[in-house]
Amino acid sequence: MDLIKENDIVLIKLMNGEDFIIKAVKDGFLSVPYGTVFFDDLIGKEYGSKIYFRGKNKAGYVLKNSIIDYIFNIRRRTQIVYPKDIGYAMLYLDLKPGDTVVECGTGSGATTAVLSRIVGKEGRVISYDLDIENSKIAEENLKFLQNYNNVSFKTGNIQIGLEERDVEAFFLDVPEPENSVEKAINTLKHSGKICIVAPTFNQVQSVLEEVDKLKNTVDVQVWETMIRNYKINPERLRPEDKMVGHTTFMIFGTKVVRR
């Protein structure tokens, strides 16, 4: 049984499906058109409890802030990588506790959070961005999840080269990824893995040509994942009318001694 403590990061899910991530500070409150939730009423309550608009009817539930809530609710200046793509990439990158992984670019810190969590306390995430403003926002965002003290934010231009060497995995999500592939692979140990985010076909083409030229990867694969949400009425079961049509293509490879 987990109780809400003062200053916990908490997800408030209202009856109408709206989500709010809040910090349960003393004297804090969340005010929406239909009522107000006072955080002092939350502190000491069990996660998963019903909550009420003070002096009024049921507001919703108080839940733990999950990684999915985090990804979709963080402050962002950039396009995020979607859970369907991150989840698949984490498996393909073969990430495990204790690994060292380099990410470039940081963006809003959505992927950073997943990487941090998977490599855990004994692992390390080095996350680069050209724009220090992004690093700052990501660092702020990360405070909304459990901190593993394993992320280093760095500002730098991957096209010049990065200092890291012998890392287990690289997650490359930058514009014109073809110009950064070589430097990214340089940081990997042999048998290490890279995932490259490429939203357009032109990028996929250019990356494949570059990878082909480098001759130091095998098992090169290009994937696209799609996801469809269903209406949950069991008497009228059917997919939702609208879906996300495209997020990105993902390119994977394993570094080997130069072919």
Next chain:
Amino acid sequence: MDLIKENDIVLIKLMNGEDFIIKAVKDGFLSVPYGTVFFDDLIGKEYGSKIYFRGKNKAGYVLKNSIIDYIFNIRRRTQIVYPKDIGYAMLYLDLKPGDTVVECGTGSGATTAVLSRIVGKEGRVISYDLDIENSKIAEENLKFLQNYNNVSFKTGNIQIGLEERDVEAFFLDVPEPENSVEKAINTLKHSGKICIVAPTFNQVQSVLEEVDKLKNTVDVQVWETMIRNYKINPERLRPEDKMVGHTTFMIFGTKVVRR
């Protein structure tokens, strides 16, 4: 730089794309129609190196055995959950190092391995199956990956009820899942999460009806993921002609105090 040690579990990737997971035992060998790889030649080599058919031409590469290789190459008596589905489920279940997760049923141990890796040394996986034979195969399979000493295999009928309580997450992958949903949710702490594997629409319907009756979950969602592989010739870039059309629907929910 990681060197292959005696008794390492190693992935041999031949030039023609064929994969073999082997244990690098002294005096061992892998013989295929076009030549033989002797394991004594591998021991002491760097992961990611080229390997040769003794006295002959290049055989391929020696790589670390990744979780994806594991999932697709393990001995199995049952249908496995696909990486596209497991990766997404791990995020939705909000799994992190130190968590306790219950899986039912064990099957071939594909999902078990991913769960074990994500919750890490300080976490715990309890994996149930009705059939002790499955548990044994899964236990054998898991030896092909790094061991986190965090998995307990149990034989038991979830429809009778499980002894675990207050766990963070439940992965339910059994026939007629609608008959096991209540007992599965019983093991969860409030704000804990469940993922239910349901390959047919009839199962989705029955599970949704059961979930509706139980009145102790919110944020119920039904998803289907699809994945498409692309040919990697940059001059003729296009999806593969064939794809997997269906694996399963996945149902997610978060346990709350009874509504």
Next chain:
Amino acid sequence: MDLIKENDIVLIKLMNGEDFIIKAVKDGFLSVPYGTVFFDDLIGKEYGSKIYFRGKNKAGYVLKNSIIDYIFNIRRRTQIVYPKDIGYAMLYLDLKPGDTVVECGTGSGATTAVLSRIVGKEGRVISYDLDIENSKIAEENLKFLQNYNNVSFKTGNIQIGLEERDVEAFFLDVPEPENSVEKAINTLKHSGKICIVAPTFNQVQSVLEEVDKLKNTVDVQVWETMIRNYKINPERLRPEDKMVGHTTFMIFGTKVVRR
């Protein structure tokens, strides 16, 4: 070379992509926030010509009103069947000039128009709806396309039975289609074909159960079509971010002498 004649039904496509179907009546005009197109300026012009806001800059193009424009622009009270589904169904129903086809229900007349066009002057379309208001709207809508004088609109309840017999094809698009399948198949000649529109899985199940009971169809198939639109910038080629996630499932069968 086709010239616009007075009273032609014409598609005006503005530079910003907006479409308007108009009747080129004398003294008519189309006024939009950025200018006015006078129809007297259109009459006598070639289809495919540029058109101008009078005394101003280029407005767009004047085009023939195509069946796709018709489908997406007609007045409707009901959900239409999408071109991706109609096109496929026309082939599966094996429709050709001279055929007789029954449609139920008429809806807004989107499918009616396609049926009418395919069976041509020597064919016949009988289109039923429970609601005479729908028949009237569909009849009005059809005037926006070339008239083949081959459609009879009827009001009637298919669950009571229809008078038609020995027709080549049946297009069934009603709520609770399972209750109408028998009567629909009754109108078909042996070796005739039926297409049933079923947006939910529950409907697909019920229809399949009913078809199974009737024992007078073979080659029963259930299909779903999906369609993805691409951004047309050749330097940033990629699918659109959003797509239609679901329209309907389609069930096909061929009538035979009772099994």
Next chain:
Amino acid sequence: MDLIKENDIVLIKLMNGEDFIIKAVKDGFLSVPYGTVFFDDLIGKEYGSKIYFRGKNKAGYVLKNSIIDYIFNIRRRTQIVYPKDIGYAMLYLDLKPGDTVVECGTGSGATTAVLSRIVGKEGRVISYDLDIENSKIAEENLKFLQNYNNVSFKTGNIQIGLEERDVEAFFLDVPEPENSVEKAINTLKHSGKICIVAPTFNQVQSVLEEVDKLKNTVDVQVWETMIRNYKINPERLRPEDKMVGHTTFMIFGTKVVRR
């Protein structure tokens, strides 16, 4: 009620789902490992009837040969366009009885048959191929469907230019379509429509660049259709495990007076 006449083209659908298109010639027969169907037994029977292996048990059904059966069963030397794509293209090309349409290349005559049927007796299909062998096979194939006497097969190189002018629609399905787009559009009347088959992204890019340069089309669209087949057991309703992952991208445009 339609009876089988001598020399009819007939579809025999065996109980095991196998299809055979035969010509019901006197003294003819179809022999399969499990029995023989004699065509003299078919002549005079109603379409949709059960048929028997002579002196034995039920063989299956005798059906009309539909356009879908035709497409999937014709003799072919080339890749066919799939029904899901043809059906959609026919609507986008806005084809109707009486239209003139040019096809290039003929291939095996799958699309030719659909075009022929839609434009009907008063329409015209001109089908070009570089290879006279293809034209001959297509002409033979077309005999398996009702003949509308409206197809002219021609041998010629579209890159040199075609003699047709002022046609309603063009269906372009050749290797390196970007080199044929201009000549194809030249044959169209203003407001006429073109559909270009482009299986790879490189082709889509090149075609879009070419179309952009020509400045004589509007409403350029790129589409991809996907199709999923479902298992028809209503108690275990689910998509088939395998599906076609890719056939082609389709590019559409409407010719206008040069922009």
